[in-house]
Amino acid sequence: MQQENTLVAAAENAAKPWGSYSVLVVDDEPGMVNFIRRALEVRCGSVHTAGSVEDAEPLVAQQRFDLIVLDISLPGMSGVNWLKQLRERGVNSEVILMTAFADVETAIDALRAGASDFLLKPFSLAQLINSARRAFERARLEAENWVLRREVASHASRSHVSRDGLIGHSPAIAELRTLLQRFAPMPSTVLIQGESGTGKEVVARALHQQSPRANASFVPVNCAAIAQELIESELFGHVKGAYTGATGSRDGLFYYARGGTLFLDEIGELPLPIQAKLLRVLEERRIRPVGSEQEIKVDVRVIAATNKPLADEVAAGRFRADLYYRLQVLELHLPPLRERTEDLPELAAHFMDLLSPALGVQPVEVEPAILAAMAAYDWPGNVRELKNLVERSLILGYVPRDLPCTRAAGSAGPAGEAAANLAGADECLAEVENRHIRTILAACGGNKSEAARRLGISRKTLERKCLAWGE
Structure with missing residues (x-):
């Protein structure tokens, strides 16, 4: 016994x-x-x-x-x-x-x-x-394998998303990191808002990896990519015969995310009837598969994201106010890249290190003058646009100078004037380059290795330029 x-x-x-x-x-x-x-x-x-x-x-x-x-x-x-x-x-x-x-x-x-x-x-x-x-x-292993297969299929058709957390040391990113550390251990729902391309899924993964649920599944779903008539079945599952074509029972994404995190991207695209059912799930922690009379208890943390201001969607009657306030328990606003341009060197270097092995090519050097022009650009596509620029540069073997983000007259207004000054003459360009490098060196306390990393150039190149300036 x-x-x-x-x-x-x-x-x-x-x-x-x-x-x-x-x-x-x-x-x-x-x-x-x-x-x-x-x-x-x-x-x-x-x-x-x-x-x-x-x-x-x-x-x-x-x-x-x-x-x-x-x-x-x-x-x-x-x-x-x-x-x-x-x-x-x-x-x-x-x-x-x-x-x-x-x-x-x-x-x-x-x-x-x-x-x-x-x-x-x-x-x-x-x-x-x-x-x-x-x-x-x-x-459990079968559910994890299903999630992994789904992610592999998804990543095969879209650009790489970093799982290493946030890149950069700007004040905006430092504040975001602080909030992440406070929010991650909590079981509460999180709403992430930000422009397209700001890295909402990266932040959602960081919340999951820093939470007690890190060893369970992280299940991402793009609500805008699923046909409206299939969203309910995709989220909650269905039983055989629930609708025409349902020849067998199927588990939903809530089931596969049990014990872990369900990331609902583009949640503003959910139809109103599904919004009502999602609210009920968040309140009662139970799901009901389509066609079933039985509810199933689920333990899932929901993280939602949108590039639409949900408050405006509520005012327009396209999003339920009660669901908005239920999702808004914890809220994160991601800064656009134009508000954190000091992170450009680190982000460019990160994508360079990430993509060059995958493409099988050598990293290319991003000159300080190019970085200065990039800092003056508005970046409507945010970090995703920067990643695409790095990928294109790696394939070409150099950073193109004829793109809006790298050519001198890339935008209008004060930023355009600053960029235009870069193309005025070689002497003016050299002055901008000199000033930018000195600023980065000062920020790094004279550490040339760190400054070269932030600038996206090799230490040898940085030392050659300093030597030319008599430093």
Whole structure:
């Protein structure tokens, strides 16, 4: 008995908390059902029971179970035959089969039907707990693999997004870092607002990585990229027959993000009916798959982002006020690049280091004069536009001088005048370059290695220029 208790304790310590998992026990022996229910209900979110396949069918039709503990010998349809039907219908729950009369042929048939484990009656509490733990671990790994495959497919069709956090040391970024450190450990919802290309997903990932949920899934979804008629199913899942074409059950993004973070980008694009359902989920922490009568408890932190001022969307009647205030528990405003141009050298160097190995080319040098012209540019595409410039420069082998962000007369107004002065004459350009380098050197306390890194040039180039100035 003591050994069994030790095994149970070890199994529980090794397991991920099971509070969000749901279990269905199907057996016609009341004593066995009671034993399994009592063992699992103190560890899992919910445990349902049925005495036959016919009694279990309505339960499976109503909700998604993470684990089904199923007896082979049942009145009516056998457990193995029902398992085959479930797999054919697309029900991918983990299944533990039980039997009191096991032989090799029965075990092989169970595995072929899609069982994840096999228990021979009578089994101990430790055996049951360990089997359930392995099943939940497989479910967790499968969910993580699904998220990773989804991200790989997404990244294959879009530009690289840094996962290393924020780049730069400007006052705006320093303040953002401080807020990130305060917000990350909290379970509260976060609303990130900022212009397109300012790095909202980077910030969302930083919040996730610095939170207690860092070891769980980060699931990003672009609300504007999903057809309106499919958004509800994509977020909450659906059961078989929920709508035309729903030939099987499917889990939603909330399910795959359990224990982790769901990042809803472009949340301002959600239709009003879905906004109402999302508000209910945030309030009650339960989701209801499309076509289901059963609610599923979920533990998910939601981070939302938008490039639209949501207050204006609320005033225009395109976004629910109650959802806006529910999302606005914690709020972050990302500064546009034009308000943090002192970060340009670090950002350019970061993208250079990031992209040159991926493209298989050598980094190119960004001259101080080019950086000065870039600092005078308005950057309507923000950090994403800068990344595209770096990528183009790496492919060409030099920084193009005929782009709005690098040519002298790149914009109108005071910034345009400053840029125009750069092209006045070689002597004027040299003066701007000299002044810019001296400013960076002073900011680095004379450290040439750090100054060269911020300038996006090699230390050798910096030393050559200083030598030419007699320094």
